[in-house]
Amino acid sequence: MVRLPTNAQLKHQLPLLLYGYERRIKKAKQMNTQNLTIQELVPLIHQWAKEREIYEQLTPFDELLKTHEEVGELIKACYDNDRPAIQDAIGDVMVTLINYCYFKEVDFIPIIRKSLERPNTTRVSLWFIALQVNRTLNSLIFDEAKSNIYDALEYISFTVCYILRPLNSIALLEDSTLEECLNIAYNEIKNRTGRIINRKFVKDE
Helix, strand or coil: CCCCCCHHHHHHHHHHHHHHHHHHHHHHHHHHCCCCCHHHHHHHHHHHHHHCCHHHHCCHHHHHHHHHHHHHHHHHHHHHCCHHHHHHHHHHHHHHHHHHHHHCCCCHHHHHHHHCCCCCCCCCCHHHHHHHHHHHHHHHHHHHHCCCCCCHHHHHHHHHHHHHHHHHHHHHHCCCCHHHHHHHHHHHHCCCCEEECCCCEEECC
């Protein structure tokens, strides 16, 4: 004789069944997601920004302010030791830096290659590394606001590289890569629509 589960047993098991189902769906989506190289992702991000008129309606300073916002989220994610949020934030910071470099007519690819050299994976607090990112970014924001960037190509390349290097350290310490994080960010935004409101891209609900 087959014994059917009681209502109480079903009530207890249902959340576990749903959790397992959601994990399988998430894993299937990840398997169906194409992993692109950073060299492939950069022009796709440029095209995404053009289609949403980011380069037409915003400025380099606006993009650095958005970068600052994303770095704030990275600091919080590192402080909370939230790996998925860390990956999301790293990817989002990279997207805004790619857009900033486009504004300034600086090639992002050589910068990212340089930043991956001699990675530092010394185990320290992740949020401390994220604060280092913030410190370097604040210097760039200040100089951009003051129009104090004279040797633009050299200065921007150097500074963006010194933002990306600690981002790479954080990614590696979390058993991830900048490429993986950028894929996550791009897959999140690629179908996103929205409008420019008050000098900021606001996604549609």
